[in-house]
Amino acid sequence: MATLELHNIVKRFKDNTVLDDVSLTVNDGEILVLFGPSGAGKTVLLRLIAGVLDADAGRIVIDGEDMTGVDAEFRGVGMAFQNFALFPHMDAFANIATPLEARKAPRDAVKAGVESVARLLKIDHVLTHRPRALSNGQKQRTALARALVGSPPVLLLDDPLRNVDAKLRFEMRLELPRLLADRGATVIYVTQDYKEAMALGDRIAVMGQAGIRQLGTPEEIYLQPAGLEIARLFGDPTINLLDVRPSRDGQGIHVALSGTRVELPAAMEPSVGRACVAGLRPETLRFVKAGTKGAVPVTIEAETPLNEKTVTLVRTRGGREILVSRPAGTPGPDHGEAFLDIDAGGVLMFDKASGERLAAGGPAAPRKRATA
Amino acid sequence: MEHTSLIERILRAVALALVVVFFMFPLLWIFLMSFQTNETILSIPPELFFTPTLQNYTALITGKLTSAAGTLDIAFMRNLWNSVFLSVTSVAVSLLLGVPAAYAFARHKFRGSEDIAFTLLSFRFAPPLLVLLPLTLYFQQLGLANTYFGLVWVYQLICLPLILWIVRGYFEDISADVEYAYRIAGHSWFATFRKIALPLAGPGIAAAGLLAFIFAWNNFVFALVLASADKQPVTVGALAFVTASGIQYGQIAAAIVLSIAPTLALALYAQRYLVEGLSLGAVKG
Numbered sequence: 067m068a069t070l071e072l073h074n075i076v077k078r079f080k081d082n083t084v085l086d087d088v089s090l091t092v093n094d095g096e097i098l099v100l101f102g103p104s105g106a107g108k109t110v111l112l113r114l115i116a117g118v119l120d121a122d123a124g125r126i127v128i129d130g131e132d133m134t135g136v137d138a139e140f141r142g143v144g145m146a147f148q149n150f151a152l153f154p155h156m157d158a159f160a161n162i163a164t165p166l167e168a169r170k171a172p173r174d175a176v177k178a179g180v181e182s183v184a185r186l187l188k189i190d191h192v193l194t195h196r197p198r199a200l201s202n203g204q205k206q207r208t209a210l211a212r213a214l215v216g217s218p219p220v221l222l223l224d225d226p227l228r229n230v231d232a233k234l235r236f237e238m239r240l241e242l243p244r245l246l247a248d249r250g251a252t253v254i255y256v257t258q259d260y261k262e263a264m265a266l267g268d269r270i271a272v273m274g275q276a277g278i279r280q281l282g283t284p285e286e287i288y289l290q291p292a293g294l295e296i297a298r299l300f301g302d303p304t305i306n307l308l309d310v311r312p313s314r315d316g317q318g319i320h321v322a323l324s325g326t327r328v329e330l331p332a333a334m335e336p337s338v339g340r341a342c343v344a345g346l347r348p349e350t351l352r353f354v355k356a357g358t359k360g361a362v363p364v365t366i367e368a369e370t371p372l373n374e375k376t377v378t379l380v381r382t383r384g385g386r387e388i389l390v391s392r393p394a395g396t397p398g399p400d401h402g403e404a405f406l407d408i409d410a411g412g413v414l415m416f417d418k419a420s421g422e423r424l425a426a427g428g429p430a431a432p433r434k435r436a437t438a
Numbered sequence: 439m440e441h442t443s444l445i446e447r448i449l450r451a452v453a454l455a456l457v458v459v460f461f462m463f464p465l466l467w468i469f470l471m472s473f474q475t476n477e478t479i480l481s482i483p484p485e486l487f488f489t490p491t492l493q494n495y496t497a498l499i500t501g502k503l504t505s506a507a508g509t510l511d512i513a514f515m516r517n518l519w520n521s522v523f524l525s526v527t528s529v530a531v532s533l534l535l536g537v538p539a540a541y542a543f544a545r546h547k548f549r550g551s552e553d554i555a556f557t558l559l560s561f562r563f564a565p566p567l568l569v570l571l572p573l574t575l576y577f578q579q580l581g582l583a584n585t586y587f588g589l590v591w592v593y594q595l596i597c598l599p600l601i602l603w604i605v606r607g608y609f610e611d612i613s614a615d616v617e618y619a620y621r622i623a624g625h626s627w628f629a630t631f632r633k634i635a636l637p638l639a640g641p642g643i644a645a646a647g648l649l650a651f652i653f654a655w656n657n658f659v660f661a662l663v664l665a666s667a668d669k670q671p672v673t674v675g676a677l678a679f680v681t682a683s684g685i686q687y688g689q690i691a692a693a694i695v696l697s698i699a700p701t702l703a704l705a706l707y708a709q710r711y712l713v714e715g716l717s718l719g720a721v722k723g
Contacts, residue, residue, distance in 0.1 A: 113618070116618070116622050117621075117622070118618040118621060118622065137621070137626075137627075138618070138621040138622050139621055139622070139623075139624045139625055139626060140624075141622075143622060144622070145618075145619070145622045147615050147618075147619060149613070149615055151613060151615035151616045151618065151619040152616070152619075153616060153619070153620065153634060154616075154638065155637045155638060164619075164620060164623040164624075164625070165623040165624055168623050168624030168625050168629075169624060212619070212623065216623075216624070
C-alpha cells in the first residue's frame with residue numbers, strides 16, 4: 067500500500083492556470099475526497115497523478131518514489147473514469163481483464179481475478195456483454211471492477227457515480243466505503259456531491275479556483291468551513307446567509323435580527339463592527355413558543371418534506387427568507403406566525419468582503435493550505 | 439413514420455428512376471457496347487437489338503486485336519495487372535505511413551503539426567500536370583522513371599493525404615479517456631495504439647483505404663507521363679485502342695467493363711463498412 071504526496075503542483079492550459087501550487091498528502095489506506103465545483107481542476111489533478119497529463123511544475127511521489135517522467139503504465143495506479151471509458155470493442159470480461167493482461171498474468175489467474183471482482187460488484191452475469199449492451203449501472207461497475215482488479219496501491223475514482231441513476235448512486239454510496247476499505251488501497255475520490263463526499267471521505271479536500279481551499283475531516287468541513295463558498299456547498303437545505311454587522315455593548319456581542327437582539331459568544335470578537343455574513347445551518351434553528359427570550363418572530367411561507375427532514379421557509383419582519391429544517395415527523399408550526407430560536411454557538415460568521423470565516427477566538431482564519 | 443399519399447409516392451419513384459437512368463445510362467450503354475462489334479456500334483441509328491458477341495473480351499484476354507488492318511498486340515491484361523498492383527501497393531504503403539502519422543497528428547500537438555498536416559493535404563490541390571514536369575526530370579535522373587517503385591511513390595501524392603486526413607478525424611473521435619484507461623491499466627502507448635486506437639478507427643481506415651484505392655485506380659496522368667507500356671495501368675492502356683485503322687469502340691467498352699469490375703466489386707463488398715465508416719464521425723456520442 068502506499069502514501070501519495072503532491073508537492074507544489076502547477077498545471078496550466080495555455081494561459082489558464084488550473085492548478086496553482088497544490089500540495090497534498092494522502093495517507094496509506096486513506097480515502098481522500100476531492101470535492102469542488104466543475105472546473106476546479108479535480109479531474110486534471112487525478113490525471114496528473116495517473117500520469118496521462120504532465121504537470122508544469124511540482125512533484126508527485128507515490129510510496130516514496132518520485133513519479134516525474136514515469137509513464138502511466140508504470141505508476142501502479144488504478145483509475146475509474148467519470149464517463150467510464152470502457153473499451154467498446156471488448157466485452158466486459160476483456161475490459162476488466164486488461165490490467166491483469168498487462169502484467170502477463172497466466173490465463174487462469176486472469177479468469178479467477180476477473181470473476182472474483184465481478185462477483186463482488188455483482189456483474190458476473192454480464193461478463194460476456196459488450197459495453198453497448200450494459201446498463202449505466204453495469205458500465206459503472208465494470209469500470210470500477212477494471213480499476214480494482216489489479217489491486218493497485220493507489221486508486222483514483224473520478225466521480226464514478228455521476229452518470230448513474232439516483233437509486234444506484236445511493237446503494238453504491240453505502241457499499242463503496244466497505245469495498246474500498248477491504249482493498250486497503252489509498253484512494254482519491256472525486257465528486258461534486260457533498261453527501262457522497264461526507265459519506266465516503268476520511269478527509270475532504272475542497273477545491274476552489276486553482277487550488278485546495280480547505281482540507282479536513284467531513285465534520286471539520288461541515289462545522290468549521292473555511293469560507294462562505296464552502297459553507298454554501300455543504301448542507302441540504304443550504305445554509306442561511308444573512309448580512310449582519312455585529313456590535314458590542316455592556317452585555318456582550320450581539321446582532322439584531324428583525325429587531326430582536328441575538329447574543330453571540332465572546333469568541334465572535336473579530337466580527338464586531340464589520341460587515342459580516344452570518345451563516346445559520348437550517349438544522350440549528352428551532353421553533354419555540356412565543357415570548358421565549360431572544361426568539362425571532364417570523365411568518366411561515368411554505369413547508370416542504372425533504373427526505374428525512376421537514377423544511378420550512380419562513381420570512382422575517384425585515385423580509386429575509388430563512389430555511390428551517392427539523393427531523394420529519396417532529397411537531398412544528400406549518401402556518402402563520404412563529405418564533406425562531408437561534409443557537410448562538412452554531413452561528414458561522416464570515417467576513418462579507420473576503421468570504422473568509424472569522425474564526426472563533428482569534429483574528430481572521432488563515433487560509434488552510436493543504437499540507438497535512 | 440411519415441405518411442405519404444399515393445401520388446407523392448409515384449412521383450418519388452419516377453424521380454428516383456429518372457436519376458438512376460441519368461447516372462447509370464452511360465454505364466449501361468458501355469456494357470451493351472462491349473458485346474457488339476465495331477460495325478454495330480457505329481451503325482446509325484443505333485440498334486437496340488443485336489447479336490451479342492464475346493469477341494471484344496476474347497481479344498482483350500488473348501491480347502490479340504484483330505482489325506481491318508491486321509492483327510495488333512495489346513497488353514490489356516498486363517495493364518489490368520499493373521492497375522491492381524499499383525493501386526494495392528500504393529494504398530498499402532499509404533496505410534502503413536498514413537495511419538501512424540494520422541494518429542500522431544490526432545493525439546499529439548507538437549510544434550508545426552498543423553502546418554505539416556496541411557502541407558500534406560495541399561498535395562491534393564496542386565495541379566498534377568504542374569508537378570509532373572519537374573518530377574519527370576528528377577525521375578529520369580534518379581532512374582525512377584518507368585519503375586513500379588517510382589510510380590508507387592508518386593501515387594502517394596494521391597493516397598497519402600486522403601488517408602491521413604480521413605483517418606486523423608477518426609482517431610480524434612476516439613475518446614482520449616479510453617486510451618488513457620488502457621495506458622493506466624499498464625499497457626505501453628504502442629499496445630494502446632494497436633489494441634485500442636486501430637480497432638476503434640477500423641471502419642474509418644477501411645473507408646479511407648477504399649477511397650484511396652478508387653482514386654489510385656482512376657489515376658491517369660501520372661502513369662501516362664511516368665510509365666511506359668509495360669508498367670501502364672488500364673487507364674493509360676486504353677489509349678492503345680485508338681489504332682491507325684480507327685477507334686476500337688467495342689474493345690474500349692469491354693476494357694472499361696473489365697477495369698471497373700474490381701473497384702465495383704470491392705465497393706459493393708465494402709459498402710457496409712464504407713457507410714458505417716463515413717458516417718461514424720458524423721454522430722458524436
